[in-house]
Amino acid sequence: MRNQQSKLLIIGVLVVAGACGALVSSLTLAPIFPFFRGNSLGTLPGTVFHPAAFTHWPPEPESAPMSAVFNFTFVPWFRSVAPYIHKFRNQTFVVGVCGEAIAAGKLPHIAQDLALIQSMGVKIVLVHGFRPQVNEQLKAKGHAAKYSHGMRITDEVALDSAQEAAGQLRYEIEAAFSQGLPNTPMAGSTVRVISGNFITARPVGILDGVDFKHSGMVRKVDTGAIGRVLDFGAMVLLSPFGFSPTGEAFNLTMEEVATSVAIALQADKLIFITEIPGIRVKPLEAEGDNNPIDTELPLAAAEQLLATLAPGERPTDTAFYLQHCVKACKAGVERSHIIPFAIDGSLLLEIYVHDGIGTMVVDEKLENLREATADDVGGILQLIEPFEKDGTLVKRSRTEIERDADHYTIVEHDGVIFACAALYPYPEGKTGEMAALTVSPQSQSQGDGEKILKRIEQRARAAGLQSIFVLTTRTMHWFIKRGFVQVDPEWLPEARKRKYNWDRRSQVLVKKLA
Numbered sequence: 097m098r099n100q101q102s103k104l105l106i107i108g109v110l111v112v113a114g115a116c117g118a119l120v121s122s123l124t125l126a127p128i129f130p131f132f133r134g135n136s137l138g139t140l141p142g143t144v145f146h147p148a149a150f151t152h153w154p155p156e157p158e159s160a161p162m163s164a165v166f167n168f169t170f171v172p173w174f175r176s177v178a179p180y181i182h183k184f185r186n187q188t189f190v191v192g193v194c195g196e197a198i199a200a201g202k203l204p205h206i207a208q209d210l211a212l213i214q215s216m217g218v219k220i221v222l223v224h225g226f227r228p229q230v231n232e233q234l235k236a237k238g239h240a241a242k243y244s245h246g247m248r249i250t251d252e253v254a255l256d257s258a259q260e261a262a263g264q265l266r267y268e269i270e271a272a273f274s275q276g277l278p279n280t281p282m283a284g285s286t287v288r289v290i291s292g293n294f295i296t297a298r299p300v301g302i303l304d305g306v307d308f309k310h311s312g313m314v315r316k317v318d319t320g321a322i323g324r325v326l327d328f329g330a331m332v333l334l335s336p337f338g339f340s341p342t343g344e345a346f347n348l349t350m351e352e353v354a355t356s357v358a359i360a361l362q363a364d365k366l367i368f369i370t371e372i373p374g375i376r377v378k379p380l381e382a383e384g385d386n387n388p389i390d391t392e393l394p395l396a397a398a399e400q401l402l403a404t405l406a407p408g409e410r411p412t413d414t415a416f417y418l419q420h421c422v423k424a425c426k427a428g429v430e431r432s433h434i435i436p437f438a439i440d441g442s443l444l445l446e447i448y449v450h451d452g453i454g455t456m457v458v459d460e461k462l463e464n465l466r467e468a469t470a471d472d473v474g475g476i477l478q479l480i481e482p483f484e485k486d487g488t489l490v491k492r493s494r495t496e497i498e499r500d501a502d503h504y505t506i507v508e509h510d511g512v513i514f515a516c517a518a519l520y521p522y523p524e525g526k527t528g529e530m531a532a533l534t535v536s537p538q539s540q541s542q543g544d545g546e547k548i549l550k551r552i553e554q555r556a557r558a559a560g561l562q563s564i565f566v567l568t569t570r571t572m573h574w575f576i577k578r579g580f581v582q583v584d585p586e587w588l589p590e591a592r593k594r595k596y597n598w599d600r601r602s603q604v605l606v607k608k609l610a
């Protein structure tokens with residue numbers, strides 16, 4: 097789940113920015129925050145959108161000079177990033193960039209973003225791929241690229257080509273990190289890039305009668321040496337090469353090197369910058385408005401999905417990067433990401449924006465987030481009862497909860513339920529109500545509320561819903577910070593409106609699902 101550990105507060109910033117937009121009502125934010133447009137945020141507590149406003153989401157700010165809004169937007173935005181800068185300081189990220197990204201001319205911006213992230217105290221190991229570059233060298237030599245089992249067969253010519261491609265790419269990457277022209281994002285940056293023989297390799301050998309020659313697999317990662325380079329404040333740059341104790345060079349894959357290094361270092365994140373946008377909610381169906389990128393895949397769900405997919409042999413196969421993310425997560429790397437190089441700034445958007453932009457596979461083994469069963473009814477009642485008594489939640493009977501048990505999602509640890517929420521779909525309005533969101537008082541502020549919200553969002557998406565809504569009397573700000581906007585109760589689907597308690601005067605908040 098995208099919880100407070102990994103996702104940034106820019107969402108909160110945008111709320112503030114939206115607030116400023118409302119205050120300085122004749123301004124346009126788009127020139128300052130191009131990403132502001134299209135984000136389902138941007139309202140002040142107390143700013144109520146009429147249902148009609150929902151035909152355009154979000155409501156369009158009017159236009160005016162940029163300078164008037166700058167202070168109101170920049171300062172809160174920058175301050176709100178601070179907790180995440182503190183959070184990620186001294187963490188280790190292993191970033192694998194596919195060769196296609198470099199071939200597509202994305203290196204300068206990726207280097208700028210990595211330099212920025214590193215300057216905020218993150219230790220970075222960068223692994224580059226070189227598939228297209230090696231193929232280009234092979235073509236120049238009049239030699240065909242040969243693959244089997246999704247791996248390159250590295251004969252003598254291919255090994256030469258790989259060495260030439262790696263040399264050229266290292267040179268280009270070092271050059272990109274050496275930029276520092278005034279008035280560019282790299283001005284004043286001092287990124288030292290250190291490469292080396294950190295990987296010991298072994299040959300792939302002969303598989304099903306196919307001799308892979310100089311193609312290899314990672315045998316060992318020199319974590320001590322990599323750690324010392326990172327502690328020295330440098331960025332580690334690895335090419336997909338490893339050497340055997342006999343001094344023989346082996347051509348590896350970027351994905352395997354990045355995954356092995358992340359596991360060996362027990363990195364905080366493994367991030368693949370790839371030619372695919374991430375994993376879709378319905379992975380086997382075509383992209384479309386009702387098949388967005390699944391921003392967060394729990395490890396168990398990712399494993400299940402992988403089991404249903406054909407082996408990932410080409411980088412565009414759904415299983416290709418996913419298999420490495422799952423492997424890393426299972427081996428202790430809590431979060432692995434697949435993000436697109438096609439979107440400028442995708443690294444920053446994935447790391448510092450609440451919902452991210454690609455897919456994050458996350459290991460949730462520490463506690464059990466799951467759908468409830470009839471056996472959980474007692475625990476749910478025990479959890480929500482105090483909040484019903486103090487009026488935070490509407491009273492629900494045992495019979496009602498027993499009937500609706502499968503609508504509930506819970507966080508359970510050692511048989512105790514610590515958090516819950518229910519999703520009641522209103523398919524006619526393509527929306528659903530998230531009800532009874534509760535986290536036990538002793539485990540509040542640890543991200544469980546957000547985890548449950550994310551799971552409810554996933555369930556809603558899977559049910560084909562386009563938004564979720566909540567009715568709340570006391571928790572409005574919590575929801576606004578997480579992308580909800582207030583609407584008039586008239587907005588509610590007819591069936592829900594009929595049950596709306598006008599005396600309780602609950603506020604209605606809606607979140608559009610990406």
Ligand SMILES: CC(C)(COP(=O)(O)OP(=O)(O)OC[C@H]1O[C@@H](n2cnc3c(N)ncnc32)[C@H](O)[C@@H]1OP(=O)(O)O)[C@@H](O)C(=O)NCCC(=O)NCCS
Nearest residue numbers: 533534535540541542543544545546567568570571573574
């Ligand atoms: C609201 C609630 C579900 C949040 O769960 P949680 O696990 O504590 O939430 P998270 O850990 O994801 O987020 C914690 C943050 O939310 C803030 N928060 C908690 N309750 C809040 C509220 N009522 N209004 C605004 N912010 C709130 C915390 O201060 C904390 O902020 P910080 O990270 O800046 O310190 C939980 O506080 C709760 O169960 N409250 C009582 C029941 C309730 O109000 N349910 C909503 C019914 S509509």
